[in-house]
Amino acid sequence: MAINNRILIVDDELSVRRLLFEVARRAGYEAFLAENGQEAIEQTKEIKPAVIIMDIKMPVMDGLEAFERIRADYPDVAVILMTAHGTVDTAVEAMKRGAFDYLVKPSNVTEVRIVLERAFQMRRLREEVAALRHEVQNKYQLGNIIGKSAVMQQVYKTVGRVAPTNATVLITGESGSGKELIAKTIHNNSPRRDGPFIKVNCGALPEGLMESELFGYEKGAFTGAVGRKPGRFELAHQGTLFLDEVGELTPPLQVKLLRVLQEREFERVGGTETIKVDVRIIAATNRNLEEMVHKGLFREDLYYRLKVVPIHVPPLRERVEDIPLFVDYFVRRFAAEAHREVPYVTPEAMELFKRYHWPGNVRELANVLERAVIMSSGVIGVQDLPGLTTAAASPAIVIPETGTLREILHQVEKQVIARALKAHHGNRVKTAQALDISRRALLYKIEEYGLGREGEEEESAVE
C-alpha cells in the first residue's frame, strides 16, 4: 500500500501559508490549507493527509489541541508543529506525546523541505513495516507454524485447503519435524475447532491395551475391567483424533482401524453395542508406510484410506532457509519465558545452526536454543554450542528410521566408511588401518557401496 503525498498546512498567517504551500508544491507534494485547528480537523477527515505541518499559536483552536484530537483518530499522520522562540517547550512537550517534529519560526526553506521529506520518509517506512509484518504473519506463519521455505509454503497451502473439510490426512516426516503441530493447526482451523483434539500414540502400548485405548471396553471385558471405559474414538466425538506413529499398529488393529474409517462405527472391547462416532482422523508417521506396504507390514487398503491428503514435512536440514527464522523465534520466546534480555546470536553461530544436520529436527533446535538462552550472558556464539561444533566438524552418522536390521546396519557402515575415507583424504591403506579391516575388505566394501569416487585421485598417488 503506497502512502499518499498529501500535506495539510495549518497557519493563521497568510504569508506563512503561502510560503509553505510553495515549498511543498515544488517538492512534489499535494498541498492543502487550513487557517486554524478547527479547520485542520475537518480537512484531515476529508483529505486524510500523510503529513500535517501546523502552527501552535492560532485563534479558534490552537495547534496543540488540534494535534491531540487528530492523533486520537489518525495516529499514523506525521504532525510537524511550528512555534515561535518563546514556545519551544510546548513543542517539545508535544513531541513527547507523539508529534513527529517541530520547527522554530522563522525557518528557512531548506529546513522546511528537509523536515517534510523526513516526515514522508517515516510514513513510507512505517507503512512498509506494517506491510511486511502482515506478510510475515500470512506467509511465514500459520497459527504457530513457522517457516518461509517453499516446502513450508506448500504445507500452509495444503493445511489451508484441507482444514475446512473432513478429509483424512496423513502427515509424514522425521521425529521432531512438526507433525503434531500441523495436526493441531488443521484441527484449530477446522469447523471442529470447538470439539476435542485427542492424541493417541499407536506405538505406546501392547496390542491388547492399545485396542481398549482406542475403542474403550465394557465392564468385565477382561480381568480388571471393573467399569465401562470409553476409548479415544469416543472421546474424540465431533472433534479430531490424531493417530501418532500409525505405522506401529499391529495387523489386527489395522483391520479394526480400517473398519472405523470406512463405516465410522465400532464396538467397545467386550461389548456388542455398535457405537457411531463423528470423528476426523489425522494420522502421522516417521516410517515409510509405502515401503511397509510393499513388505506386507502395513495394509495397503488402510494406507490409501489414511493418505487421502498426504502432507510431507521435510527434515530441518532440507529447509535451511527456515533456520534463522526459527532461531529468532525461539531465542525471543525462551528469553521472554526466562525474563531475560533477548541474546544476540553471532553470525558464526547462525552459520553453525545452518550447517548442523539436526537429527532431532525442530525439537532439537528448540532444546539447543533454550539451553543456550539460559546459559548465555547476552550473546550466543559458537563457543556456547560445543555439542554442535564437534558434530558439524565430522558429519554425524544418520541411523535410518526404517528398514530391516541388515539394511540399517549397511547404511550405517556405508557412512562410517565414507567418513573414514574422507578423514584420510582417500588413502585406502590408512583408512583400512583406522577401521581395523583388511585392505581387501575395504576395497570390497567401497565397491559394494559405490564409494569409489571418495578416494580415486589419491589412490594412484599413494599406492
Ligand SMILES: Nc1ncnc2c1ncn2[C@@H]1O[C@H](COP(=O)(O)OP(=O)(O)OP(=O)(O)O)[C@@H](O)[C@H]1O
Ligand atoms: N514449523 C514449526 N514452527 C514452530 N514450531 C515448530 C515447527 N515445527 C516443529 N515445531 C516445534 O518443535 C517441536 C516438535 O514438533 P512436533 O511435536 O510437532 O513434532 P513431531 O513431528 O510430531 O514429532 P514426533 O514424531 O517425535 O512426535 C514442538 O515443540 C513444535 O512446537
